[in-house]
Amino acid sequence: xxxxxxxxxAVVAATTATLSLxxxxxxxxxxxxxxxxxxxxxxxxxxxxxxxxxxxxxxxGSGAGVKQIQARTVTFGATDAPLQAPQLEKDGLxxxxxxxxxxxxxxxxxxxxxxxxxxDGKTVGDIxxxxxxxWDDPAIKKLNPSVNLPAAPISVVRRSDGSxxxxxxxxxLSKVSPDWKAKVGTGTAVEWPVxxxxxxNEGVAGNVGQTKNSIGYVExxxxxxxxxxYAAMTNAAGKTVRASIASFxxxxxxxxxxxxxxxxxxxxxxxxxxxxxxxxxxxxLMHKQPANxxxxxxxxxxxxxxxxxxxxxxxxxxYIPMPDNVVKLIKDTWAKSIVTK
Amino acid sequence: xxxxTTQGASEASKPFDRARAxxxxxxxxxxxxxxxxxxxLIVLFILGGIIVSLVIGAWPAxxxxxxxxxxxxxxxxxxxxxxxxxxxxxxYGTLVTSFIAMLIAVPVGLGIAxxxxxxxxxxxxxxxxxxxxxxxGIPSIIYGMWGFFVLAPFMTDRFMPxxxxxxxxxxxxxxxxxxxxxxxxxxxxxxxxxxxxLPFITAISRDVFQTVPPMLKESAYGLGCTTWxxxxxxxxxxxxxGVIGGIMLALGRALGETMAVTFIIxxxxxxxxxxxxxxxxxxxxxxxxxxxxxxxxxxxxxLLGLLLFVLTFIVLAAARLMLSRLEAxxxx
Numbered sequence: 001x002x003x004x005x006x007x008x009x010a011v012v013a014a015t016t017a018t019l020s021l022x023x024x025x026x027x028x029x030x031x032x033x034x035x036x037x038x039x040x041x042x043x044x045x046x047x048x049x050x051x052x053x054x055x056x057x058x059x060x061g062s063g064a065g066v067k068q069i070q071a072r073t074v075t076f077g078a079t080d081a082p083l084q085a086p087q088l089e090k091d092g093l094x095x096x097x098x099x100x101x102x103x104x105x106x107x108x109x110x111x112x113x114x115x116x117x118x119x120d121g122k123t124v125g126d127i128x129x130x131x132x133x134x135w136d137d138p139a140i141k142k143l144n145p146s147v148n149l150p151a152a153p154i155s156v157v158r159r160s161d162g163s164x165x166x167x168x169x170x171x172x173l174s175k176v177s178p179d180w181k182a183k184v185g186t187g188t189a190v191e192w193p194v195x196x197x198x199x200x201n202e203g204v205a206g207n208v209g210q211t212k213n214s215i216g217y218v219e220x221x222x223x224x225x226x227x228x229x230y231a232a233m234t235n236a237a238g239k240t241v242r243a244s245i246a247s248f249x250x251x252x253x254x255x256x257x258x259x260x261x262x263x264x265x266x267x268x269x270x271x272x273x274x275x276x277x278x279x280x281x282x283x284x285l286m287h288k289q290p291a292n293x294x295x296x297x298x299x300x301x302x303x304x305x306x307x308x309x310x311x312x313x314x315x316x317x318x319y320i321p322m323p324d325n326v327v328k329l330i331k332d333t334w335a336k337s338i339v340t341k
Numbered sequence: 342x343x344x345x346t347t348q349g350a351s352e353a354s355k356p357f358d359r360a361r362a363x364x365x366x367x368x369x370x371x372x373x374x375x376x377x378x379x380x381x382l383i384v385l386f387i388l389g390g391i392i393v394s395l396v397i398g399a400w401p402a403x404x405x406x407x408x409x410x411x412x413x414x415x416x417x418x419x420x421x422x423x424x425x426x427x428x429x430x431x432x433y434g435t436l437v438t439s440f441i442a443m444l445i446a447v448p449v450g451l452g453i454a455x456x457x458x459x460x461x462x463x464x465x466x467x468x469x470x471x472x473x474x475x476x477x478g479i480p481s482i483i484y485g486m487w488g489f490f491v492l493a494p495f496m497t498d499r500f501m502p503x504x505x506x507x508x509x510x511x512x513x514x515x516x517x518x519x520x521x522x523x524x525x526x527x528x529x530x531x532x533x534x535x536x537x538x539l540p541f542i543t544a545i546s547r548d549v550f551q552t553v554p555p556m557l558k559e560s561a562y563g564l565g566c567t568t569w570x571x572x573x574x575x576x577x578x579x580x581x582x583g584v585i586g587g588i589m590l591a592l593g594r595a596l597g598e599t600m601a602v603t604f605i606i607x608x609x610x611x612x613x614x615x616x617x618x619x620x621x622x623x624x625x626x627x628x629x630x631x632x633x634x635x636x637x638x639x640x641x642x643x644l645l646g647l648l649l650f651v652l653t654f655i656v657l658a659a660a661r662l663m664l665s666r667l668e669a670x671x672x673x
Contacts, residue, residue: 063633153521160608162418162633170419187419188633196525196619197608199629210494211524 027054028299032065032078033164034200035219036099036282039319040078043306046313051305053298059200062164063188069093069285075295077285080164081188085261092288094337095262096330097281098303100320102220102248103169104230104278106208109135109150112229115242118143120234121176121269121277127154127215129179130194135213143234150213157207157216160197162189168280169217172268176236176277217278220248221317235277236269243276248320251275257326259333279320288337297340304331392650399644401637402426410644416610418630418638426641428648430610434527434620435652438602439595441531441616442538447588449535450542455572457543458550470547477540485604488533489525493605496529497522501617519615525607527620533601538591545587549580582664589660596653599624623649 030040037059044055060068062079069077070091078098088095105119123139126132132139135149159166167188173180184190198207201218205226208216220243223230232242241247251270257263267279284303290296307330311321322330396403402410406426413427453473457466501522508514553576561571577584607619608629621629623645634642 061632063635067635155524160603160629162630185419189630189638190419191415191417191425192609193611195609196523197621197629198525199603199608206489207524210489211497214524 027056028302029056029074030076030078031058031060031068031074033062033080033282034059035080035165038221039099039314039317042313043310047302047305055302061161063162072291075299080280080282081167082264082283084264088262093285094288095283095285097263097322098284099314100252100281102276102279103165103217104220104223104243106216106218106223106228106230108208108212108214114230115232116147117231118240119231125173125177125180128156152213155211155214156195157198157204157214158192158195161199165219168268171266172278175269224318233277235275236271237273239273241276247274247276248279251279252320259329286338289339293340300334395643395647399640399647402640402644405637414612424637428645430612431621431623431626431645433612435596435622437527438531438534438622442534442595443592445535446538446542450539451546453543454546454550457547459568473540473543481601484533484537485601488529488605493524493529497524516614517616522617523607523619525605525619526617528616530602530606533605534595534598538595541591542587546584549583550576553579581667585664592656593653597624599628603628
């Protein structure tokens, strides 16, 4: 009995969350961010029917994706929080943006439809700081004079696991709310003052769907697929924008991508009247000198195919494809940096 | 042995065979002895290895935070360059959820066991017993989902508001049952834990209750004892060691349970004092953050694992101590 219990404790301590990756034979393996998982799996399905090559992508989170590629257990890693150039250099990695998306605030308030509610960065920061605790708070009412808000406490739902979505969301809040920057800051996992933590985008979506008067942040595709109500936002230019492909694209078109620094760009709070304020790119990481060159060549073939044929599929899921000029830069980088022969 | 000797007798013309057969037995015996011994030692080695690797993994966090790790309430992995990390929140959550779960599961579990052995019609005994044992076989994520989709809405919408209203303004109780009700909370996690550990307590207590010699019970009944008196004065004292063993096994599970708890506890490191507020446990914190952690954050999570290890060890040691005291008393 004693030993059983010792083992229980030991197993919990040592192995609970180290999700081991079992790679399927002959297929491309990748692991990382949950944010782009819907579009990667859609591409993978289409690619498998066309070419017979499968893609085994594990959506285990950005940080885990980076760790897996550093440990060379996968052909590519995927992360929402880009690595800076010195880190890339140190690990011998190449980084590029694969697709862009947007983070929206989802709410579960009776009678509200998507884009009915308007929020600005400071108010969102205060809600997630716990300074605004009720839906009928004057700050929310001021932004929404014509909306009927319940006299009820706000249930905040956020991520419990470290996450690139959290990174982009907290980066945005740090840019727009000095209070947030001082008290919490930016990170893949932060010290949340209020709220309950749920695992993954799907966990937050599920919790908001279940809990009356709740608010959470998820990637737009998850909000749509779960039929959740999302809010409109006031952007950096002070204009109110609806969550839509047009506003996401407006934000993305403002980015200035450079191959030299690993395409390092954080797309939150971009200028422009029509820009959605919490836009984010998601990145792919591969080794310059892969251990398995054939697998890396296969992976690059897949990414090339995705850039050429995957735009429509990405848009169907409300992701924003990379602009053509950026794709060209990315392809040049592949040819220059990744050894596949 | 007899088989062998008759065989030997029928082939008596070969006197050396007997010696060889005996030698073979000796070899077999010592092989078996060493096999079992090595297996036992491997267990010790693995255990030692786990402790050593936990300590090595936790060392950076031990060096940075030292004893403060145990009393710091904050969990701020985002701070640069040194995150502030403290285990008080998870330790608090682990102890509170396990305590409430035991508070519910021990009386109920013992009650079921007593009912099954003393009152239950024979026809019902097997179906109820099997049902309890089946509870132990349900994967913990299923408990988590049930807690999330079924228990939590009921608790948040009906039970919690009622309790909060009842105790509002009452000192101490007003804090323990303070609102607002949270969909994911320490209390919901405790309830699910209680159901999960119930089968351990019931199944083990029932088995040991059945070992009470009927003569003892019959004698007590003969003296005019009520069933309650028989249970209290004969059955429980006779089976104390076994019952406590079952309870400790259950406590061990409650302390370490991960998946179901992560699902419904809310994963918040804040300590609010209210059991209707979200919290976290050591194992839930590790499961949530392990995949994305690095550096000191990762080391602190491993240190949390080490703490859980120590906590479980203390609980088991305390149980052992209690048992040996009880046995010494019983011997007098």
